[in-house]
Amino acid sequence: MSVDLLVKKIKEKGNPSVAGLDPKLDYIPAYIREKAYAEHGKNLNGAAAAIWEFNKGLIDALCDVVPAVKPQSAFYEMYGLPGEAALHKTIEYAKEKGLYVILDVKRNDIGSTAEAYSKAYLGKTDIEGGLISPCDVDCVTVNPYLGTDGVMPFVEDCKKYDKAIFALVKTSNPSSGELQDLDLNGKKIFEIVAGKVNEWNAGTIGESGYGAVGAVVGATYPEQAKILRGIMPKSYFLVPGYGAQGGGAKGVLPCFNADGLGAVVNSSRAIMCAYKKGDWRDEQFAEAARAEAVRMREDICAVL
Amino acid sequence: MSVDLLVKKIKEKGNPSVAGLDPKLDYIPAYIREKAYAEHGKNLNGAAAAIWEFNKGLIDALCDVVPAVKPQSAFYEMYGLPGEAALHKTIEYAKEKGLYVILDVKRNDIGSTAEAYSKAYLGKTDIEGGLISPCDVDCVTVNPYLGTDGVMPFVEDCKKYDKAIFALVKTSNPSSGELQDLDLNGKKIFEIVAGKVNEWNAGTIGESGYGAVGAVVGATYPEQAKILRGIMPKSYFLVPGYGAQGGGAKGVLPCFNADGLGAVVNSSRAIMCAYKKGDWRDEQFAEAARAEAVRMREDICAVL
Numbered sequence: 001m002s003v004d005l006l007v008k009k010i011k012e013k014g015n016p017s018v019a020g021l022d023p024k025l026d027y028i029p030a031y032i033r034e035k036a037y038a039e040h041g042k043n044l045n046g047a048a049a050a051i052w053e054f055n056k057g058l059i060d061a062l063c064d065v066v067p068a069v070k071p072q073s074a075f076y077e078m079y080g081l082p083g084e085a086a087l088h089k090t091i092e093y094a095k096e097k098g099l100y101v102i103l104d105v106k107r108n109d110i111g112s113t114a115e116a117y118s119k120a121y122l123g124k125t126d127i128e129g130g131l132i133s134p135c136d137v138d139c140v141t142v143n144p145y146l147g148t149d150g151v152m153p154f155v156e157d158c159k160k161y162d163k164a165i166f167a168l169v170k171t172s173n174p175s176s177g178e179l180q181d182l183d184l185n186g187k188k189i190f191e192i193v194a195g196k197v198n199e200w201n202a203g204t205i206g207e208s209g210y211g212a213v214g215a216v217v218g219a220t221y222p223e224q225a226k227i228l229r230g231i232m233p234k235s236y237f238l239v240p241g242y243g244a245q246g247g248g249a250k251g252v253l254p255c256f257n258a259d260g261l262g263a264v265v266n267s268s269r270a271i272m273c274a275y276k277k278g279d280w281r282d283e284q285f286a287e288a289a290r291a292e293a294v295r296m297r298e299d300i301c302a303v304l
Numbered sequence: 305m306s307v308d309l310l311v312k313k314i315k316e317k318g319n320p321s322v323a324g325l326d327p328k329l330d331y332i333p334a335y336i337r338e339k340a341y342a343e344h345g346k347n348l349n350g351a352a353a354a355i356w357e358f359n360k361g362l363i364d365a366l367c368d369v370v371p372a373v374k375p376q377s378a379f380y381e382m383y384g385l386p387g388e389a390a391l392h393k394t395i396e397y398a399k400e401k402g403l404y405v406i407l408d409v410k411r412n413d414i415g416s417t418a419e420a421y422s423k424a425y426l427g428k429t430d431i432e433g434g435l436i437s438p439c440d441v442d443c444v445t446v447n448p449y450l451g452t453d454g455v456m457p458f459v460e461d462c463k464k465y466d467k468a469i470f471a472l473v474k475t476s477n478p479s480s481g482e483l484q485d486l487d488l489n490g491k492k493i494f495e496i497v498a499g500k501v502n503e504w505n506a507g508t509i510g511e512s513g514y515g516a517v518g519a520v521v522g523a524t525y526p527e528q529a530k531i532l533r534g535i536m537p538k539s540y541f542l543v544p545g546y547g548a549q550g551g552g553a554k555g556v557l558p559c560f561n562a563d564g565l566g567a568v569v570n571s572s573r574a575i576m577c578a579y580k581k582g583d584w585r586d587e588q589f590a591e592a593a594r595a596e597a598v599r600m601r602e603d604i605c606a607v608l
Contacts, residue, residue, distance in 0.1 A: 022417070025431065037432070044438060047431050074413055074420035078429050080438030084388050108410050108447055109378055110477035110544075113326070116378035125382045127329065127351050128341070134348060134384030143412055145449045145472060147479030168449060173414035175451030179497065184488055193483065240414075 002206025003164040003214060003236045005138060006100045007261060009067035015297040016261070016304075018068040018102060018238070019289075020268025021058065021090060022075045023051040027272045029282035032057075048082035054285070055090045058272065059097055061286035065293045068100035068138075070238075070266055091137055101137045102238065106168065108143035108150055115153040122165075123157035139164040141216060141238070144193050148200070151213075155200055158212035164236070165213055167200070169193050169228060172218025172241035190224065194231040201235050210236050210262065217255055219265065225254040229262070237263040242296070249299045260304045267296055306510025307468040307518060307540045309442060310404050311565060313371035319601040320565070320608075322372040322406060322542070323593075324572025325362065325394060326379045327355040331576045333586035336361075352386035358589070359394045362576065363401055365590035369597045372404035372442075374542075374570055395441055405441045406542065410472065412447035412454055419457040426469075427461035443468040445520060445542070448497050452504070455517075459504055462516035468540070469517055471504070473497050473532060476522025476545035494528065498535040505539050514540050514566065521559055523569065529558040533566070541567040546600070553603045564608045571600055 010016050025033065028050050036050035059069065071094075076087035094101050107117040121140045124131035142154055144167045154165045170180055170190040180190040197215050204212035211234050217225050219241035228237070237255045242248070242265045255263035274280070275288035314320050329337065332354050340354035363373065375398075380391035398405050411421040425444045428435035446458055448471045458469045474484055474494040484494040498519060505517035515538050521529050523545035532541070541559045546552070546569045559567035578584070579592035 024420075033432070042432050042434055044429070044431070044436060047429075072413075072417055072420075074411070074417045074424065077424040078420045078438055080424075080429075080436075081385070081389055081392060083438065085385055088385060104413075106412050106447070107378070108412075109376075109408075110475060110480075113376055113378045116328075116376075116382045120378065120381040120384075125348070125351075125384075127348070128337070128346050130346055132348060132384075134382055134387065143410070143447050143449050145447050145483060146475050146477055147482035147484070149477050149479040150475075171414060171450050171454075173450055173453050175453040176414075178451035178500065179449060179493070180451070182488055182493070182496065184486055189483070189486070189493070192486065196482065 002204055002208065002212050003210045004206040004208045006068060006164065006236065006264065007208035007210060009100050010261070010264065013065065013067045014301065015066055016263060017066055017265045017267060017293070017296055017300060018070045019058070019062050019066045019271050019293060020070045020072060020266050021055055022072040022268045022272070023054055024075060025050070027269070028054045029275065029285050031282055044080045044082040047079045048086040051079065051083070052086045052089055056093060057286040058289050059094050059099065061290040062293055063097040063099055065290055065297065066099070068102055068264060069094045070102040070104050072268070073103060073105040088135055091135065100139070102139040102141070102166070103137040104141045106141050106143045108146055110146060111149045111153065114150045118154045118157045122154060122163040123161055139166065141166045141168065143168050144196065148196065151200055155204065155213060158204060163212065166216050166238040167193070167197050167213060169197060169215040170217050170221055170224050172220045176218065191227065191231060194228050197235055198232045201232070205234055210234055214238060216240065219251045219255070222251045222254045229254060229257065233257065239263050239265045242267050249303045252300065253303050256304060265300060306508055306512065306516050307514045308510040308512045310372060310468065310540065310568065311512035311514060313404050314565070314568065317369065317371045318605065319370055320567060321370055321569045321571065321597070321600055321604060322374045323362070323366050323370045323575050323597060324570050325359055325373050325375040326572045326576070327358055328379060329354065331573070332358045333579065333589050335586055348384045348386045351383045352390040355383065355387065356390045356393055360397060361590040362593050363398050363403065365594040366597055367401040367403055369594055369601065370403070372406055372568060373398045374406040374408050376572070377407060377409040392439055395439065404443070406443040406445070406470070407441040408445045410445050410447045412450055414450060415453045415457065418454045422458045422461045426458060426467040427465055443470065445470045445472065447472050448500065452500065455504055459508065459517060462508060467516065470520050470542040471497070471501050471517060473501060473519040474521050474525055474528050476524045480522065495531065495535060498532050501539055502536045505536070509538055514538055518542055520544065523555045523559070526555045526558045533558060533561065537561065543567050543569045546571050553607045556604065557607050560608060569604060
């Protein structure tokens with residue numbers, strides 16, 4: 001009922017980072033795409049086959065460097081049912097390889113519908129008394145706009161099935177401030193949401209000292225990260241915006257606690273497309289991804 | 305690039321309501337479930353087969369009464385890949401039957417990922433220059449917590465492919481107020497979000513006088529609906545909370561404009577489970593659903 005498993009894997013690898021698996025087609029080397037189209041056609045099936053091949057190579061190369069992967073659901077949903085099937089295969093394979101899987105779905109809805117989403121990814125679906133996992137991941141991202149009764153069904157499943165969630169608090173995009181930075185008598189919306197996250201997290205604290213309800217806090221806003229660290233001392237932060245989005249190792253530092261824990265930093269494009277920089281050949285995409293993941297680990301660990 | 309198609313269908317049917325398709329297993333008559341399990345097993349495939357059979361019966365019975373259906377993605381995702389396939393079949397069948405399809409997915413993310421979500425449901429996915437619709441619906445729901453750059457990719461596809469969206473403004477659940485009702489110098493968060501919706505909607509207004517960017521406004525808060533109607537005069541409202549959630553026809557009235565247009569009211573459980581009330585037999589589930597949809601139409605039209 002906590003994020004202990006993630007913390008354990010972070011300590012084992014000495015690496016508080018997560019590799020995003022956002023397989024846009026133009027991230028995938030041409031030779032993989034061509035092979036997939038030759039077998040399945042230039043269609044959703046061909047694209048999904050290319051995605052799976054690419055992901056498998058990345059997971060094989062990264063699984064002893066990073067503790068976790070974060071598939072972004074949108075980049076599978078955009079390839080329809082074959083894309084969804086590639087996502088499921090990717091999740092199963094990543095777990096087989098010992099990786100902690102954070103599925104970035106940002107789901108949200110009212111009570112009974114939030115329950116259904118939670119069953120889809122964290123809990124189990126009841127079919128006439130038999131319990132089945134439709135898509136078993138370790139952790140999902142959720143959007144908090146609907147308030148406590150939209151989030152608690154996920155928290156209940158975290159307790160029941162030893163899972164975790166990250167709720168959006170301060171996102172890394174340019175217009176995140178429109179709503180999240182609004183000021184209520186000196187307190188910003190993201191601080192109020194952070195207070196809620198801290199409440200939701202209470203009662204889920206594990207051996208690591210951290211609970212099941214974490215927060216998404218963009219690396220692009222380090223000043224705000226410092227404030228948020230104080231409001232949610234026992235929540236893990238999922239930190240997007242390192243690398244490709246412009247945040248560097250110094251930018252992510254305020255997301256960590258003094259114990260060097262408390263945050264896991266995501267990088268997607270910089271790892272997936274590492275082979276496009278420097279002297280790598282396309283066939284070395286996995287090796288290049290691994291080199292970038294190692295470089296990122298050193299970069300972050302140097303400032304901790 | 306607007307909601308004109310929905311307005312046309314509402315006028316044709318003389319009915320501003322939408323039937324929610326949230327097929328929880330215990331909504332589905334036992335004889336349908338048993339037949340599906342006998343053929344496919346008591347597993348995700350069996351559940352998905354039952355859902356499809358149920359939905360098909362509902363769509364056949366409702367398609368000349370209601371202008372639109374609203375499948376809730378969570379209740380398909382919770383049955384894994386077979387559930388997703390049942391959702392796709394349901395969407396295609398509803399469109400064949402002339403229904404406007406609002407897919408309730410409440411998706412949200414930053415720019416390029418929001419683009420991917422939009423391609424998944426409103427736009428088209430580019431596979432080496434060939435454009436493919438992964439799951440073609442008329443309209444989706446989106447969550448606005450990330451601000452303008454999380455919503456505009458959807459709006460762009462609305463313009464390009466003649467689609468529409470409903471952004472969450474004031475949801476119908478009990479704790480919706482925690483964040484949405486916070487007061488900034490006399491202006492509530494949901495009013496500020498409504499102002500954004502009105503901005504996003506400008507430039508998408510069609511012949512009907514309404515634009516592509518609508519708002520989800522819960523029937524459970526009629527006082528707030530009145531205020532919101534004023535802030536977003538050219539946005540359609542998607543109104544949950546009628547019937548099962550407690551709101552009645554009077555509760556939804558403030559969501560409409562003086563022209564009797566401007567809102568589409570959702571009912572899910574009351575229609576899907578109508579056969580469980582009164583003297584219906586299980587085999588009459590579709591007939592009962594139709595009777596409830598007619599009753600709801602009369603109930604709402606009586607106050608307009």
